[in-house]
Amino acid sequence: MEPRFDDKPGLEVRATAAKILAAVVDKKISLDGMLDPAHGNPSYKALNDADRALTRAIVSATLRHLPRIEAIMSLLVTDPLPQGARALHHVLATAVAQILYLDTPSHAVVDLAVEQANRDPRNRRFSKLVNAVLRRLLREREEMLAAVQSVSPVPAWFFERLVTVYGREAADRMAEAQLTPAPIDLTVKADAELWAEKLGAKLLPTGSLRLAAFDGSVTALEGFAEGAWWVQDAAAALPAQLFGDLKGKRVADLCAAPGGKTAQLIAAGANVIAVEQSPNRAARLRENLTRLNLSAEVINGDLFEFRPEELLDGVLLDAPCSSTGTTRRHPDVLWTKGPADIAKLAEVQARMLRHAVTLVKPGGLIVFSNCSLDPLEGEQVVADLLAENEGLERVPVRKEDWPGLEEAISDLGEFRTTPAMLAATNAYSSGMDGFFAVVLRRR
Ligand SMILES: C[S@@+](CC[C@H](N)C(=O)[O-])C[C@H]1O[C@@H](n2cnc3c(N)ncnc32)[C@H](O)[C@@H]1O
Numbered sequence: 292m293e294p295r296f297d298d299k300p301g302l303e304v305r306a307t308a309a310k311i312l313a314a315v316v317d318k319k320i321s322l323d324g325m326l327d328p329a330h331g332n333p334s335y336k337a338l339n340d341a342d343r344a345l346t347r348a349i350v351s352a353t354l355r356h357l358p359r360i361e362a363i364m365s366l367l368v369t370d371p372l373p374q375g376a377r378a379l380h381h382v383l384a385t386a387v388a389q390i391l392y393l394d395t396p397s398h399a400v401v402d403l404a405v406e407q408a409n410r411d412p413r414n415r416r417f418s419k420l421v422n423a424v425l426r427r428l429l430r431e432r433e434e435m436l437a438a439v440q441s442v443s444p445v446p447a448w449f450f451e452r453l454v455t456v457y458g459r460e461a462a463d464r465m466a467e468a469q470l471t472p473a474p475i476d477l478t479v480k481a482d483a484e485l486w487a488e489k490l491g492a493k494l495l496p497t498g499s500l501r502l503a504a505f506d507g508s509v510t511a512l513e514g515f516a517e518g519a520w521w522v523q524d525a526a527a528a529l530p531a532q533l534f535g536d537l538k539g540k541r542v543a544d545l546c547a548a549p550g551g552k553t554a555q556l557i558a559a560g561a562n563v564i565a566v567e568q569s570p571n572r573a574a575r576l577r578e579n580l581t582r583l584n585l586s587a588e589v590i591n592g593d594l595f596e597f598r599p600e601e602l603l604d605g606v607l608l609d610a611p612c613s614s615t616g617t618t619r620r621h622p623d624v625l626w627t628k629g630p631a632d633i634a635k636l637a638e639v640q641a642r643m644l645r646h647a648v649t650l651v652k653p654g655g656l657i658v659f660s661n662c663s664l665d666p667l668e669g670e671q672v673v674a675d676l677l678a679e680n681e682g683l684e685r686v687p688v689r690k691e692d693w694p695g696l697e698e699a700i701s702d703l704g705e706f707r708t709t710p711a712m713l714a715a716t717n718a719y720s721s722g723m724d725g726f727f728a729v730v731l732r733r734r
Pocket residue numbers: 527545546547548549550551552553566567568569572592593594595609610611612
């Protein structure tokens with residue numbers, strides 16, 4: 292049983308935030324897993340709702356800004372920290388995040404961080420250092436922020452990839468965009484304009500509704516209980532729309548859960564077979580469809596074993612990926628994934644896509660998508676497949692069909708969205724996930 296620090300308000304939150312940060316950056320454990328109310332980190336589960344929200348905010352802010360926070364720490368700690376002083380790193384990093392990026396009274400953060408160091412045998416000898424470093428940060432806050440402004444806020448490995456693929460200027464815009472948490476986007480079954488008015492939302496060129504700066508519970512909003520809409524990022528809503536008219540068509544969604552795209556396909560009039568390998572996620576998919584009052588044949592199984600009796604009109608493959616396009620929502624991704632994961636996932640996607648194209652009849656469409664920003668997991672997979680398979684052709688997405696989204700459509704007619712797109716005057720209502728989507732046709 293780990294010690295708890297409930298005797299001093301705020302201390303247990305800081306200790307939990309530091310533990311979770313350690314798990315993400317040192318052990319590559321996903322943040323969602325640790326913040327799961329049922330199966331998550333035990334210290335986190337023991338907190339009340341308000342403290343959980345604060346812990347989540349501290350960890351998220353720390354991960355979002357970590358390269359800049361570390362640059363500030365190296366300016367503030369003049370003698371290098373002892374090798375392996377990771378526990379101290381996490382105490383300092385979370386405190387710097389609270390002071391610079393969260394609305395927490397700064398002196399309280401310093402006192403708590405010093406107390407936190409004092410109570411941990413690994414950090415006790417550094418408690419004076421914690422005090423000195425954080426007090427200096429309070430005094431030199433603006434200078435410190437200015438000094439690290441040119442440091443990219445994403446990890447170096449990822450920033451280098453962005454620069455190589457998109458160029459420096461675009462890479463900078465994407466890295467900056469991921470500093471602001473994503474707004475909430477909704478996909479409606481029908482009557483988007485009506486629902487935009489009812490919910491005070493903005494209708495986006497993707498067809499989605501955007502609730503800017505909304506921080507309540509979506510389940511309390513009008514239309515949730517009756518299943519009129521579901522939460523889905525604007526970029527994630529694009530792939531399922533690329534099939535064109537789906538009325539009466541037989542379509543399989545091969546990687547279906549939690550089901551945002553399955554729901555779109557059904558709402559567009561298709562007869563859908565939804566395949567999902569994970570039992571838990573398949574159960575969530577079923578629950579979501581029940582709430583939305585939409586029905587599909589749900590198969591809990593491996594897509595490689597799925598072979599319909601008759602060839603299909605369409606297949607959607609929204610494949611597992613590194614998720615590097617979702618950092619506004621999942622700021623841990625860039626710390627838990629790396630280049631080796633990208634290469635491995637690209638291979639899995641290529642195998643899945645090769646299988647997917649065998650499931651449609653001649654003339655049938657395959658939409659392949661994922662939420663990675665890396666062309667190895669998108670453009671390259673498709674280029675390789677087209678080079679080896681003459682029975683397939685790309686059906687270009689046309690810019691004139693997507694007014695307002697022209698910059699997201701490449702010269703080859705593929706969707707390539709990034710978090711820097713859909714920019715609005717206010718950062719909190721800007722951006723979309725990084726997504727790749729392409730339409731292929733079987734000749
Ligand atoms: C990116 S998510 C899909 C998101 C979903 N399309 C949506 O819009 O809600 C990928 C999904 O593929 C599932 N998956 C991974 N490998 C699979 C396989 N071999 N067969 C079927 N599903 C698989 C994962 O469990 C995960 O739920």
